[in-house]
Amino acid sequence: xxxxxxxxxxxxxxxxxxxxxxxxxxxxxxxxxxxxxxxxxxxxxxxxxxxxxxxxxxxxxxxxxxxxxxxxxxxxxxxxxxxxxxxxxxxxxxxxxxxxxxxxxxxxxxxxxxxxxxxxxxxxxxxxxxxx
Amino acid sequence: xxxxxxxxxxxxxxxxxxxxxxxxxxxxxxxxxxxxxxxxxxxxxxxxxxxxxxxxxxxxxxxxxxxxxxxxxxxxxxxxxxxxxxxxxxxxxxxxxxxxxxxxxxxxxxxxxxxxxxxxxxxxxxxxxxxxxxxxxxxxxxxxxxxxxxxxxxxxxxxxxxxxxxxxxxxxxxxxxxxxxxxxxxxxxxxxxxxxxxxxxxxxxxxxxxxxxxxxxxxxxxxxxxxxxxxxxxxxxxxxxxxxxxxxxxxxxxxxxxxxxxxxxxxxxxxxxxxxxxxxxxxxxxxxxxxxxxxxxxxxxxxxxxxxxxxxxxxxxxxxxxxxxxxxxxxxxxxxxxxxxxxxxxxxxxxxxxxxxxxxxxxxxxxxxxxxxxxxxxxxxxxxxxxxxxxxxxxxxxxxxxxxxxxxxxxxxxxxxxxxxxxxxxxxxxxx
Numbered sequence: 001x002x003x004x005x006x007x008x009x010x011x012x013x014x015x016x017x018x019x020x021x022x023x024x025x026x027x028x029x030x031x032x033x034x035x036x037x038x039x040x041x042x043x044x045x046x047x048x049x050x051x052x053x054x055x056x057x058x059x060x061x062x063x064x065x066x067x068x069x070x071x072x073x074x075x076x077x078x079x080x081x082x083x084x085x086x087x088x089x090x091x092x093x094x095x096x097x098x099x100x101x102x103x104x105x106x107x108x109x110x111x112x113x114x115x116x117x118x119x120x121x122x123x124x125x126x127x128x129x130x131x132x
Numbered sequence: 133x134x135x136x137x138x139x140x141x142x143x144x145x146x147x148x149x150x151x152x153x154x155x156x157x158x159x160x161x162x163x164x165x166x167x168x169x170x171x172x173x174x175x176x177x178x179x180x181x182x183x184x185x186x187x188x189x190x191x192x193x194x195x196x197x198x199x200x201x202x203x204x205x206x207x208x209x210x211x212x213x214x215x216x217x218x219x220x221x222x223x224x225x226x227x228x229x230x231x232x233x234x235x236x237x238x239x240x241x242x243x244x245x246x247x248x249x250x251x252x253x254x255x256x257x258x259x260x261x262x263x264x265x266x267x268x269x270x271x272x273x274x275x276x277x278x279x280x281x282x283x284x285x286x287x288x289x290x291x292x293x294x295x296x297x298x299x300x301x302x303x304x305x306x307x308x309x310x311x312x313x314x315x316x317x318x319x320x321x322x323x324x325x326x327x328x329x330x331x332x333x334x335x336x337x338x339x340x341x342x343x344x345x346x347x348x349x350x351x352x353x354x355x356x357x358x359x360x361x362x363x364x365x366x367x368x369x370x371x372x373x374x375x376x377x378x379x380x381x382x383x384x385x386x387x388x389x390x391x392x393x394x395x396x397x398x399x400x401x402x403x404x405x406x407x408x409x410x411x412x413x414x415x416x417x418x419x420x421x422x423x424x425x426x427x428x429x430x431x432x433x434x435x436x437x438x439x440x441x442x443x444x445x446x447x448x449x450x451x452x453x454x455x456x457x458x459x460x461x462x463x464x465x466x467x468x469x470x471x472x473x474x475x476x477x478x479x480x481x482x483x484x485x486x487x488x489x490x491x492x493x494x495x496x497x498x499x500x501x502x503x504x505x506x507x508x509x510x511x512x513x514x515x516x517x518x519x520x521x522x523x524x525x526x527x528x529x530x531x532x533x534x535x536x537x538x539x540x541x542x543x544x545x546x547x548x549x550x551x552x553x554x555x556x557x558x559x560x561x562x563x564x
Contacts, residue, residue, distance in 0.1 A: 025158070033151035059467035059559030066158035073151035077144045083465065097469045106160075113152065120145040127144070 019054065022065060026050045026072045034076045052080055060095045061105035070113055078116075078125075087126070091116070173331040173557035176474070179338065180214035181458060183368035183546035188223040188247025195225050195246040200513035201543055202250070206257035208484060209290065210265075211506035212550055215297075216324070217290040218340050218366045219254070221544070222247030222271075224281055245279050251288040258290065266293040270302045272320045272342055272353070280304060280353040282316035282343030289322045289338070296327040300335065303357025304342060308386035311345050312379045314370030318342040319387075321357050326555065334555050337363040339387070344370075362470040364553060365389055365461040368546060372400070372455040380459070389461035397478045398454025401545045404537060405444050406431045424522030426535035445530040449482035450496030452533065460551040468559035474552040479503050481547045485511045485536040494529050507539075514539045 027050055030038045038046055050072060057063075057071040074091070082088040094112040095105070119125050184205065189195035209217050224243035231238045248271050255269040271288045272280040279286060291297065300323035309317035320342045326334045337360040342353060365387060373380050402408075406428070424430050432443050446452045458478075462471040483495050484503040491504055515521055521538060525531050540547075 029151070029154065033154050034147055037147075056467060061468060064158075064160045066155050066160050069155045069158050070152065073148060073155075077148055083467070092467070095467075096464060097472065113148075117145060117148060117152075120142050120148070123142070125144075127142070 022054060022068055023047075023050060025065060026054065026069060029069045029072060030076060033073060037076045049075070049080070056080060060109075061097075062109055064106065067106050067109050070109060074113070074116065173328055173334070174554050175326060175328060175334065177216065177326070177336065177553045177555050178212065178214045179364065179366065179460070179551045179553060180209055180212055180217040180479075180548050181220070181340075181366040181368060181460065181551065182217065182544065182548035183220040183458065184544045185221050185546060186223050187219070187221055187250050187544075188245075189225050190223050195244075197250060197542070198514075198517060200510040200517070202253045203257050203261075204507045204510040204543055205254045206261045207506050207510065208479065208481075208503065208548065209254075209258055210262035211484075211502050212479065212548075213502065214550065215292050216322075216336075216338060218338070219251055219288040219290065220285075220340060220366075220368045221546070222251060222286045222288055223284055224248075224279065224286070226284070243279070243281060243284075247286065248279055248288065251290075255290060264294060267291070268293050268299070270299060270322065272302060272304055274354055275356070280320075280342060282318055282353055283314075283345045283347060283350070285316075285343035287320050287340050287342060289320075289340075291322070291324060298325045299323075300325050301357070304353055304355050305339070305357050305359050306355055307339075307341060308383045309346070310379045310383060312371055313373075313383065314344050315341050315383065316343045316346045318353055318355065319365075321360070321363075323360070328557075332557065334557055336555050338366060339363050340366045341368070359387065361463075361465045363387075363463050364471050364551070365463070366549075366551070367459045367461060369457050369459075372457065373459060374456050384461060387461075387463065388465070389463045395456050395458065395476060395478055395549065398456055399478045399547050399549055400455045400457040401452070401481075401537065401540060401547060402454045404428075404446075404534060406435060409435075409440065422520060424525055425518075425520050425538050426531050427522035427525035428530045428534050429526055429528065430522070446533045447529040448494055448496040449480055449486070449533070450498065452482050452537070454547070457546060458549045460549065462553075466558055468556065470556055470558065472554040472556070474554055476549060476551045479548045479550055481507075481540050481543070482533065482536050485539055486532070487511075490532055494532050511536060511539045514542065 027046065030046060030050065041049060053072045053075040054068060056075070057068045060071070062068055062071055078088060078091065082092040091112065094115065095108050097105070097108070116125070186193035187197070223246065225246045227242055227244050229240050229242045231240070251269055251271065255267060258265070258267045267290055269288060269290055272286060274280060289302065291299070302323070303321050305319040305321050307315070307317055307319040309315055318341070319339045322338045324336045326336055328334055346352070367383070369380070428445050436443055460473060460476050462473060464470055480498065480501065480503060483491065483498070483501065484505070484507045486495055486505060487508040488505045495504070515535065518538070521535055
């Protein structure tokens with residue numbers, strides 16, 4: 001029997017309801033946990049930011065709702081595009097599957113989240129680089 | 133009541149800590165349907181990196197290797213089921229071209245592409261040894277088709293076209309010159325399109341040093357490409373990489389490579405005991421290493437004297453010593469890593485050169501591997517064609533290893549390195 005191939009447009013249709021639910025949850029999460037940042041974003045800026053963050057999360061192979069919400073939190077605090085700035089490059093590296101890092105993206109996010117909290121508590125991440 | 137004198141807490145720390153607590157009850161099940169279900173489009177690719185010292189001629193090698201050597205290169209590439217093969221160390225032969233016009237003779241320096249001619253012979257042999265691969269050869273050249281060299285050396289890429297794989301291009305990039313590692317300042321960049329069933333084709337970018345250290349005053353090759361965002365760098369140095377970490381660090385930094393899995397086994401064949409001893413011990417009156425090269429019993433009897441340390445010879449393939457001169461690096465600058473190195477290993481050329489009946493006694497205790505005895509027939513041809521090996525030498529394990537080493541030195545002092553890579557698709561936008 002010939003294998004069935006799911007075409008790209010079929011995949012998009014399958015993905016759409018999941019993404020909408022995730023988007024709604026992320027917007028609610030932003031208003032609940034990052035109210036000041038959410039309030040500072042005008043018009044559709046918050047929606048655009050959350051859309052972009054969900055895309056980035058998928059690119060880092062983060063797929064669960066919990067991981068995506070935590071990732072959205074990180075982007076609301078530190079901004080997006082971590083790969084572009086020297087000050088945030090380490091964040092991008094922490095989520096990449098380097099040799100020696102965990103093979104599981106969720107585990108890498110967990111380790112990175114802990115590292116971010118630790119560095120913030122030591123005052124090692126200067127303010128002003130992100131949205132917060 | 134706020135504690136007097138308490139340090140201010142970073143509001144970002146408080147927000148992130150609260151957000152972490154808030155997500156504790158969120159679902160840990162996948163919410164984003166990744167392409168192809170939960171599997172990222174990817175394929176496995178075997179890349180063989182082989183620095184064939186002075187292929188095309190040089191101080192130690194003639195412009196053309198014997199046919200059995202050409203067949204040996206092809207047989208090993210076929211046996212390892214490589215998809216792409218980087219051939220480094222190709223030399224051109226300098227020559228002077230004389231032209232005559234109206235009775236006036238003009239002399240001009242030129243390069244005879246003897247190394248590339250040898251690579252074409254390897255391709256022809258490979259097309260017979262692995263016909264189903266539909267192999268092709270690509271070498272760096274300028275816009276008019278003239279081969280590019282640096283330090284009199286160039287590189288070549290063999291790749292399988294089977295399965296619809298196509299060449300996107302081969303260009304030249306700026307790299308990092310380092311005399312310690314024998315590197316010029318340029319890289320050759322091969323780009324292939326790899327079809328993937330049911331998905332968009334993948335792009336595979338492979339870089340390797342174009343040539344060797346440039347001579348003083350040498351005209352630099354034209355740079356006609358730009359460095360890709362993510363790539364694999366196949367790297368072969370003339371020096372021991374484990375002893376020279378600094379230069380390798382500099383090369384890695386120059387191309388911002390982010391992964392450097394150094395080999396756990398040597399990839400450059402060391403000299404045998406008596407060859408090393410004759411160079412370092414001036415007290416030796418006679419040197420029998422060129423007579424009966426595979427007769428170590430004779431060397432021990434004729435050359436050893438009590439002032440020298442006891443001879444030490446490899447009796448199995450695992451005893452053969454060498455250094456690390458090759459590496460495979462990756463650069464992953466996109467959010468989803470494009471390249472992962474699943475395994476990098478040195479091909480055990482000693483086991484490849486052993487006959488099937490010799491593997492059990494001389495092959496060491498390694499598990500059977502693809503290269504085993506793949507070059508046995510070519511080594512037999514070498515023995516027939518090489519009288520200095522000593523036709524009457526006793527067949528002891530040390531002599532068998534010595535004979536294999538003589539054959540392998542003719543192929544190259546570098547042993548090939550096989551990198552098994554995972555090539556992945558770039559991340560699509562989740563909202564695409």
